[in-house]
Amino acid sequence: MLGSIAKWHFKNELQERSLILVSVYILQPFLTFWGLTTRPFEPDIFEAPIWYLIIVLSFFTIMLPIGKMLFKDKKKRAIFLISSLVGNTANLGIPLGIAIFGEESVPYTTMINLANVFFVNTIGVYIYSSGNFSPKESLMNVIKMPILWSAIAALIVNFLNVQIPESIAENLKLGAYASIVIQLLLFGIYLSQVRVEHIDWLLVKTVGLIKFFLLPGVSWILLKGTSIEPFIASVLLMELITPLAIANVNFAALFHCRPKDVAALVFVTSLFFLIYFAVIWPIVH
Template structure:
């Protein structure tokens, strides 16, 4: 029950964004918030997460394992996407969105509810791995609809989150201390990033109509996120890693969270059917509420 209540703030801020767009339909431009989030607050979130705890084995191994699992599933999707979708834009959305979970806005508070405050360093670093996947692979698949391969790669390099991640790893590795007042400002910016993303999602949901939801693509994406990715993750974690049971449980939980709101940000940034992407995130989030109890029981069963 505590785990369910822990996600209520997430839905509160989504509803807040939905209500704001309904009241101020023509006065609020959601793309402005997308740009502010992507280029200002998310780099702060990345830097904060990567400097939160010193580097140790689990701190490095858990995000690497996460990326291995996601990249393995990406290879499977690359082999299947043309058989599932005939439209290239739908293929791009499928590849860009289906493996990107809400590891920050939802994963961090859910981790606290299930595993305690000690889980925050691990959920944060896994969230950073997820963000790196977004900024490299998801950005490429979204951008390729408008740009050539060279231009798509260049658009990736323009995303500041990548450079902030590298700088944060350097600061952490060199054990450079951060002034407590600066760290407080970073923490404020990190949580602001999470709130803004949820509000953006709510604003895009306002324009999603039940009759126009792309059910086929949304359910295909949800199958990957809620069935394929967790199953592959459990197999790899149990058989090919030596993570302790605590960190392994956190990793599997992060693989089970619904689609990330950040998917909507990038779809809007590159004009790649953002309302369809918002609908897919909505359906995934609704399914997660239904699956949450079973996910918790699976984690308890497989990770002793």
């Protein structure tokens, strides 16, 4: 709300691209590093993120030819391919897991979010970038993502059990919280510029179909045939059906890939999620 009001009031004086650069290249690495070093990893929590990546990458492979048939525009195709799969596994998924399953879900939701971070900062960045850049330039854009290197550094610190001094940990926490605030402000700024004509109903229908029905439906059938614990499977399914992440808006804006369309898509799917989750979760769970 504050982001929208600020944009309406200051108009062109408020340059959202500056905030995007600050968020992606400065603050989000704080969030990633802080989130992955707050608690030690346990060996049995790796099952959830491995299954998450298997499911998401399998769907991505299947969606490639479908995207080419449905969307001739490269930017819309990029939005279709990534936004259908990148959910809000952190800002929504982690607290939602606590509300439904309790604190014991946090290690699993944190690791699933880690898998999501790697997916969106590699394949996601490449696909969003490919709407405007060559394959070589898109690959370089992936390599230049500080969030990816921040996550790798955090994993090394965690595995080596390096103790971070409290003063440094507090600064990491400040940067992490600031990142969340900036992301939400940016979402409001882009949302304030969205008009009805920015809602691509083909994108809404196809992304919604995959995100809320095909992805969780196929995953549920697949997981039922495995030996995965029901608790872990439930947490995984919950993370898979979270609505589109605001990170989609960040990367779409960073690489000039129709950010207003993406903001509209995030907003519409988030509203739908409120009703959808209230109806579907008691049945599935």
